[in-house]
Amino acid sequence: MALPSKVKIVEVGPRDGLQNEKTAISAEVKIALIDLLSDAGFVNVEAASFVSPKWVPQMASSVEVMAGIRRRPGTIYSALAPNMQGLEAALAANVDEIVIFGAASEAFSQKNINCSIAESIERFRPVAEAAKRHGKLLRGALSCAFGCPYQGEVSTEAVADVVRRLRDLGCDEIDIADTIGVATANRVRPVMESAIREFPIERLSAHFHDTYGQALANIYASLEVGITIYHSSVAGLGGCPYAKGATGNVATEDVLYLMQGLGIETGVDLNAVVEAGRFISSHLGRPSNSRAGAALAAKLLS
Amino acid sequence: MALPSKVKIVEVGPRDGLQNEKTAISAEVKIALIDLLSDAGFVNVEAASFVSPKWVPQMASSVEVMAGIRRRPGTIYSALAPNMQGLEAALAANVDEIVIFGAASEAFSQKNINCSIAESIERFRPVAEAAKRHGKLLRGALSCAFGCPYQGEVSTEAVADVVRRLRDLGCDEIDIADTIGVATANRVRPVMESAIREFPIERLSAHFHDTYGQALANIYASLEVGITIYHSSVAGLGGCPYAKGATGNVATEDVLYLMQGLGIETGVDLNAVVEAGRFISSHLGRPSNSRAGAALAAKLLS
Numbered sequence: 001m002a003l004p005s006k007v008k009i010v011e012v013g014p015r016d017g018l019q020n021e022k023t024a025i026s027a028e029v030k031i032a033l034i035d036l037l038s039d040a041g042f043v044n045v046e047a048a049s050f051v052s053p054k055w056v057p058q059m060a061s062s063v064e065v066m067a068g069i070r071r072r073p074g075t076i077y078s079a080l081a082p083n084m085q086g087l088e089a090a091l092a093a094n095v096d097e098i099v100i101f102g103a104a105s106e107a108f109s110q111k112n113i114n115c116s117i118a119e120s121i122e123r124f125r126p127v128a129e130a131a132k133r134h135g136k137l138l139r140g141a142l143s144c145a146f147g148c149p150y151q152g153e154v155s156t157e158a159v160a161d162v163v164r165r166l167r168d169l170g171c172d173e174i175d176i177a178d179t180i181g182v183a184t185a186n187r188v189r190p191v192m193e194s195a196i197r198e199f200p201i202e203r204l205s206a207h208f209h210d211t212y213g214q215a216l217a218n219i220y221a222s223l224e225v226g227i228t229i230y231h232s233s234v235a236g237l238g239g240c241p242y243a244k245g246a247t248g249n250v251a252t253e254d255v256l257y258l259m260q261g262l263g264i265e266t267g268v269d270l271n272a273v274v275e276a277g278r279f280i281s282s283h284l285g286r287p288s289n290s291r292a293g294a295a296l297a298a299k300l301l302s
Numbered sequence: 303m304a305l306p307s308k309v310k311i312v313e314v315g316p317r318d319g320l321q322n323e324k325t326a327i328s329a330e331v332k333i334a335l336i337d338l339l340s341d342a343g344f345v346n347v348e349a350a351s352f353v354s355p356k357w358v359p360q361m362a363s364s365v366e367v368m369a370g371i372r373r374r375p376g377t378i379y380s381a382l383a384p385n386m387q388g389l390e391a392a393l394a395a396n397v398d399e400i401v402i403f404g405a406a407s408e409a410f411s412q413k414n415i416n417c418s419i420a421e422s423i424e425r426f427r428p429v430a431e432a433a434k435r436h437g438k439l440l441r442g443a444l445s446c447a448f449g450c451p452y453q454g455e456v457s458t459e460a461v462a463d464v465v466r467r468l469r470d471l472g473c474d475e476i477d478i479a480d481t482i483g484v485a486t487a488n489r490v491r492p493v494m495e496s497a498i499r500e501f502p503i504e505r506l507s508a509h510f511h512d513t514y515g516q517a518l519a520n521i522y523a524s525l526e527v528g529i530t531i532y533h534s535s536v537a538g539l540g541g542c543p544y545a546k547g548a549t550g551n552v553a554t555e556d557v558l559y560l561m562q563g564l565g566i567e568t569g570v571d572l573n574a575v576v577e578a579g580r581f582i583s584s585h586l587g588r589p590s591n592s593r594a595g596a597a598l599a600a601k602l603l604s
């Protein structure tokens with residue numbers, strides 16, 4: 001079976017990761033982290049979120065962060081914008097890509113943002129239109145594609161439906177996320193194929209969580225399906241809000257180790273990511289959540 | 303691609319796991335752990351090692367442990383026996399299966415046991431013959447099949463050569479182990495196929511380490527090759543002696559979560575293993591090394 005020869009890794013640690021960490025991280029440290037990641041060679045870094053600091057205090061420094069980072073030519077810096085106020089701030093900060101989101105689970109949508117999936121997509125319509133009007137890239141993040149903490153199972157039809165809605169809003173990329181990490185490898189093909197029927201495979205990304213240790217197996221299964229964009233988080237930043245003490249985002253170092261072993265080009269320097277992981281883990285005061293990161297750091301120190 | 307419908311999980315935590323933990327565990331706690339694992343439904347538990355306590359102090363209580371456990375009908379209790387003295391002790395303790403071992407790396411063999419691969423196999427010959435004469439099962443463990451901490455790469459020819467030697471000693475099962483956890487999924491097929499050419503696939507097992515987070519992806523790739531026996535360690539017991547702070551054996555809970563998701567029968571009760579993992583982790587005074595174990599334990603407590 002031929003796997004892709006090249007993939008794109010989207011580094012989400014500075015936003016999706018740090019947003020879900022309990023320890024507050026200063027703008028200065030975030031800026032240093034993003035610069036380290038840019039230098040490591042990522043072509044896409046999720047850097048900020050322009051949401052109300054009342055709801056997400058970890059992202060209150062987004063304006064300062066976007067103003068402080070060095071923009072590496074060729075790297076796309078992404079930010080979440082849940083509404084027009086957020087979009088205006090994101091435009092002012094000159095982000096390259098606007099991220100909007102929707103769940104594949106009605107129960108999750110209701111619990112998380114107090115409205116139906118269809119309503120949530122409609123609320124994003126002006127954001128999406130303004131983003132495109134300003135020449136920004138637009139990414140749609142589809143959460144709970146493999147299961148929901150409230151309703152349990154999520155059908156492939158529900159995934160396809162939200163992919164279609166995000167596509168119709170003009171998304172350049174759509175991210176299929178296993179928000180609670182419940183997927184096993186056999187579920188990857190049917191879910192991804194339901195998305196591929198609605199959207200070009202080369203602009204679909206996979207975002208796995210390692211809550212049950214399944215992320216790398218799921219990524220391998222996604223490579224077999226032909227997916228070429230993967231989201232991951234340096235040092236496995238970000239926990240799982242649905243199981244205390246459990247792991248969240250798959251760690252970038254583990255993903256890069258896999259790709260390197262498979263001979264798949266990423267353009268990212270694994271050792272530089274290990275260093276970035278050590279840097280942010282020391283500021284969080286805890287060991288890295290990346291197994292490859294911990295092993296490679298131990299080797300560097302020995 | 304059709305995966306196997308049923309696999310055997312060999313639980314190695316009480317021996318391979320605890321032997322590589324720094325914290326000393328009493329015979330009483332080991333006995334309780336093995337009994338919990340038997341009750342969970344494992345048909346094979348690696349329980350003891352009859353080696354000199356001078357070299358492996360963690361295994362000094364092996365006689366006491368084998369005498370103290372409840373023997374579950376249908377469960378095979380295995381023990382390492384590196385020489386005739388060890389074999390006599392293992393026979394006296396009435397173990398069901400004798401484990402002998404050899405490396406696929408000359409450098410590792412020399413560093414680890416001070417002799418060549420060929421010499422090490424010859425030293426096991428009387429042990430193997432006596433084990434068979436006494437009607438015991440015989441398992442050969444083949445370490446460094448995917449890479450060596452000293453020589454680096456290990457060829458598939460070297461793996462095939464040691465498989466052949468272990469087969470000729472009369473091994474009923476042969477275990478292909480990634481002792482330092484360096485394998486990625488693309489290496490699984492060539493290594494396993496080199497073993498399959500020498501030995502029946504249904505009696506070959508795969509033993510992966512999660513040092514770089516790759517174990518589950520490698521197990522998934524092994525299922526695709528058709529391997530039906532997997533070694534794993536409750537709570538991921540056992541570290542990696544080659545990288546301080548790094549992970550060792552793949553965690554049984556993560557493997558069971560994968561098999562359950564894939565609809566592959568194991569006969570083992572995952573929740574009971576999560577409980578066994580909590581029990582031994584509390585005695586080690588550290589969090590579980592199993593991601594599924596940690597997540598499921600958090601759910602049980604919430």
